[in-house]
Every structure is written in C-alpha cells, then in structure tokens.
Amino acid sequence: MYDGTHGREGPLPADGVAPVWHGIPTAVARRFHQICAARTAEVVGKFGLTPLQSGVMVHLARISGDGIEQNVLADRVNVDRNTASLVVEHLVKMGIVARQVNGADRRVRLLSLTAKGKKLHARLRPALSAVNDGILSPITRGERKLLMDLLIRVIEENLRHPEGARGQRKRSGRVLPTD
Numbered sequence: 001m002y003d004g005t006h007g008r009e010g011p012l013p014a015d016g017v018a019p020v021w022h023g024i025p026t027a028v029a030r031r032f033h034q035i036c037a038a039r040t041a042e043v044v045g046k047f048g049l050t051p052l053q054s055g056v057m058v059h060l061a062r063i064s065g066d067g068i069e070q071n072v073l074a075d076r077v078n079v080d081r082n083t084a085s086l087v088v089e090h091l092v093k094m095g096i097v098a099r100q101v102n103g104a105d106r107r108v109r110l111l112s113l114t115a116k117g118k119k120l121h122a123r124l125r126p127a128l129s130a131v132n133d134g135i136l137s138p139i140t141r142g143e144r145k146l147l148m149d150l151l152i153r154v155i156e157e158n159l160r161h162p163e164g165a166r167g168q169r170k171r172s173g174r175v176l177p178t179d
Contacts, residue, residue, distance in 0.1 A: 054124060056097070059076055
C-alpha cells in the first residue's frame with residue numbers, strides 16, 4: 001500500500017502532513033483527471049471544441065486511408081456508440097469531420113477529417129502538446145516516461161481483469177498469487 005510520502009523531497013503542507021487523499025490511488029487518479037480535463041478544456045475551448053471532440057480529431061488525424069468506422073472510433077476513444085454518434089454528428093455539422101459510405105459495405109460510414117479539420121488539428125496540436133508538457137512539468141523527462149509506463153500498465157491490466165488484478169507483480173515480472 002502506498003504510504004503517502006510521495007517519494008519526493010519537496011515541501012509538505014504547513015502542518016507537515018500530507019492530505020489523506022495522497023494515499024488513495026482512486027482519489028489521486030480523480031484529482032489528476034480533474035487537472036488534465038480542466039486544462040485541456042481551457043485550451044480546446046478557444047478552438048470551439050470540447051476535450052472529447054478534440055480527442056476524436058487527434059485520433060482521426062492519425063488514420064490513413066479512407067477513414068475509420070464510427071464503431072471502431074468509439075472503441076478507440078473509449079466512449080459508447082451513442083456518445084460517439086453525437087460527437088461525430090456535431091463535428092460533421094462544424095465541417096471538421098466527413099462521413100462517407102464504405103464501398104465494401106454500404107451500411108458502414110467511414111469517418112475522416114476534412115481539410116478544415118486537418119487545418120484545425122494542425123493549429124491545435126502544439127497547444128495540446130504545451131498543455132501536456134505543463135501538466136507534467138513538475139517531473140523530469142525520465143519520470144514522465146516512467147509515469148506513463150506505469151499508468152498504461154495499470155490501465156491495461158485492469159482492462160484485462162475488470163474484477164481487479166489477479167496477482168501482485170514483482171519487479172522481476174513474475175506474478176505472485178494474492179492471499
């Protein structure tokens with residue numbers, strides 16, 4: 001269990017005691033998400049977007065070829081199909097995303113960025129990069145990589161085992177059974 005010491009040398013609050021939430025992973029994750037969401041919303045709002053809309057744009061900018069199916073996009077940006085439909089519809093109305101019929105299956109619509117969407121993404125990309133750099137500025141580049149690696153490992157393991165991790169991982173990589 002995490003002891004709340006942060007493993008850092010920086011100052012603690014005036015009373016010398018770390019807040020209780022510092023020792024609760026879900027509380028730390030919630031607070032980190034709040035910071036990320038607020039700072040992202042502030043930046044993308046200047047472009048007339050929500051964080052989810054900008055996330056869809058970032059994902060579509062990485063797609064090559066004719067586009068991506070809306071259901072696949074929903075899975076990749078971690079939203080349900082209804083939410084994806086609403087976000088895509090709004091981006092289509094804004095002229096940022098194009099929907100075209102899939103030649104192989106006329107029931108399927110492929111999504112891609114329009115020229116306007118590509119231009120907007122090009123302007124948005126440096127701003128989002130600056131937000132991410134700013135959020136992680138209290139830690140070194142090496143610590144940033146470690147943080148990302150650890151978060152990805154925790155997320156992927158919990159996605160594989162939604163009921164909770166099946167064992168505790170030792171540094172050697174071996175999985176030890178839990179009690």
